Amino acid sequence: MSLAAGVALPSAQATNTDGGGAGSVFVPVTPCRLFDTRSASAVGTRNTPLTAGETYTQKVAGDNGNCSIPLSATAVAMNVTIVNPTAPSFLTLFPADAAQPTASNLNWVGNQAATPNKVDVKLSATGEIKLFNNGGTVDVVGDIVGYYADHNHDDRYYTKAQVDALVSPLQTILLPRSAIQPIGSVINYSSTTHNCSGNATPFTLTRLPIEIPIGAELVSVKINIFDGGGAAINQPFALTLERDDLTIVGNQPVTLAMATGGNLNANTATRTLVPPTTEIATADTTYEVEMSGLYTSTTDGNGFCGAVVTYRPAVPVAP
Secondary structure, three states: OOOOOOOOOOOOOOOOOOOOOOOEEEEEEEEEEEEEOOHHHOEOOOOOOEOOOEEEEEEOOEEEOOEEEOOOOOEEEEEEEEEOOOOOEEEEEEEOOOOOOOOOOEEEOOOOOOEEEEEEEEOOOOOEEEEEEOOOOEEEEEEEEEEEEEOOOOOOOOOHHHHHHHHHHHHHHHOOHHHOOOEEEEEOOOOOOOOOEOOOOOOOOEEEEEOOOOOOEEEEEEEEEEEOOOOOOOOOEEEEEEEEEOOOOOOOOEEEEEEEEOOOOOOEEEEEEOOOOOEEOOOOEEEEEEEEOOOOOOOOEEEEEEEEEEEEOOOOOOO
16 A cells, blocks of 8 residues: 555655554655745745753744645755854754653754754644753754554454455456356256157258256357268268347347368268357347258257257455
C-alpha cells in the first residue's frame, strides 16, 4: 500500500501499529522559511531578537512567512537556527496550547556562530507553536521541511491464512472463464434407441439431441459412430452440430460445426465438433448432432454409439 506524497521517518509515528485508529504520516515539502527575526532579513511578523526569558507565539498552519502548511497539519519538521546569541542560553519549541516542557532543542554560549538543529514539534489546536529563550538575546530562523497529518486507518498486515479465508468464497467469481476446468457430461446412446438400424439403404437423417444446463457454455461434442457391417463400398458420412432457436417460428437450424469421413466398413470412428464462437445455452435454444450417409442393411446397424458433451458451467454473478 502506498500513500500519495507520504514518506515515513524513523523519528515520527509514521504508521499506526496499535491495530487501528488514528496515527500520523509525514509529508515532505519543498523547504520554506517560516520566520526570521533578524531585522536585515526578516521573514514573518517579527524582526527583533527574542529576549531573556521570553516566550514567543508563532503561527504555523496556513499561510505564514514563505510557507503554506495545511490547516489539517498536526505537527511540523523544522530546521531551527540561532544567530547572534549574546549569552549562554537554550531554546525550547512546544505546542502553543501545552505547558512549557523541561527540555531544550538548542543550546549555546554567548557569541557562538550560527547553529542549526532539526526539530519536530507538535502544533496546537489552532496551528501554533511557542518559542522560549532562556537568557540574553538571540535571533531565530525557522525553515519547514515537512509536516505530519492524521492517518486514520488500519495498517495491520493480513496473514496468509486471513487472505485465503477472505479470497476463497470469491474464487468462482474472480476466475476467468478460461481458467475454469470443463466438466464432462457423458451420454450413451444405442443404435436401437436412435433408429440406427433396419434400413436397406443409406440413412438420410439421424439426429442426436445434445443436453447441457441452461447458462453453461458448450465447448465441444465428441461423437463415436459405428458401421455394423454391410457392403464394403466407399460410403461417406457427415456429422453436423446444429443449434435451434425455439422462439423463431419456422426457424432453420444454425450449423455450428461439421465433420466428414469415408467408408467405415464394420468399424467405428470418432469426430469432435467444436463451435467456432461462444455458445451459451438458454431456455430457448436446443442443440443436436445430425448424422447422414452411413450405409446399412436390414441386419446391420449403424449410428451413434456414444457422445461426450463438454461444457463450462455457468459463471456465477457477484451479488
